[in-house]
């Protein structure tokens with residue numbers, strides 16, 4: 001890790017900023033990205049869209 005990393009970040013307590021989502025209509029997942037305002041570390045995860053099924057399971 002970089003020497004200038006703030007203490008809290010070194011402890012894993014990042015200051016996560018605004019969450020950004022990438023929603024692709026063609027898929028049933030949303031990609032999220034969030035960035036630490038102190039050290040710039042990014043985290044990235046994928047969530048499954050819930051509640052909206054594109055085709056006919058309940059018909």
Ligand SMILES: [Zn+2]
Nearest residue numbers: 009014036039
């Ligand atoms: Zn951080």
